[in-house]
Amino acid sequence: MSNRIDEAINKALEKEPEYELPHGFADRVMAAIQRKAAEKEAKRDRWWLVTGLIGMVAAFMYAVAAVQFKPGVGVFTFFSGYWGLILFGVLFVTALNVVDKRLLKHHK
């Protein structure tokens, strides 16, 4: 009787749990590793971008303060006497775009 009990207990203790991992489990782990690495890299890139932007704003503010910059129209007053030149520039660039669309892109 005692032997029978011991035998049954040993058999039960050595029986593996019925739960099994699905087929392709290793692939899912590998995909999760790659996903995590990509997220980490994106996070690092975002950190550099934000740090860069903050640095740029700080540098700009420092530069404004250092040179005692005062905003004004400044150099743009120069263009006030050349309306014809500005108009020509705008028309010329528009014409170039039209030619580009109609002829060159059509050619491709």
Added chain:
Amino acid sequence: MDDDKALVSRVLGGDMQAFRALIKKHERLVVHMIGRIVKQEEDREELCQDVFLKVYEKLADFNFQSQLSTWIATIAYRHAINHLRKKKITLAELPEGEIVIADEVADHDIDAYLIKLIEALPVQYKTVITLYHLEHKNYAEIGEITGMPEGTVKNYLFRARQLLKEKAAKYYE
């Protein structure tokens, strides 16, 4: 051990196929640990996955002071226990009263009855018997994995077996 060393050094060198081989080699161990400790089927796969993600993250810190399987089992055990704590499932001592098993199981098959009894044991008992009987870990290794003193490990093994014996004896009466 040398086999594991070679595998680990290949993984650390960036060989992902080596990590796939490491998963294949140790997934049975992780399944045994998680499968025995966590009852919720829907959580098991995710937990097993988290264990291997942790193994991958921490592999560079593993210094071969123990077997790789012992280290992985430690991670699996901690993950499973943390999961139970999050779900507020207690890691109780052996119940003073009866462990109740459904009559339809008890009436037909002693093997199924004993399996149900094992499933109904408290988590730490199940962990210790799984590591001892399925993973063939010794007392010191089980102690390292669970953080229990060796004496406690021996005591849990003895008490779990004793309880199963008493129940099985009643079954045969």
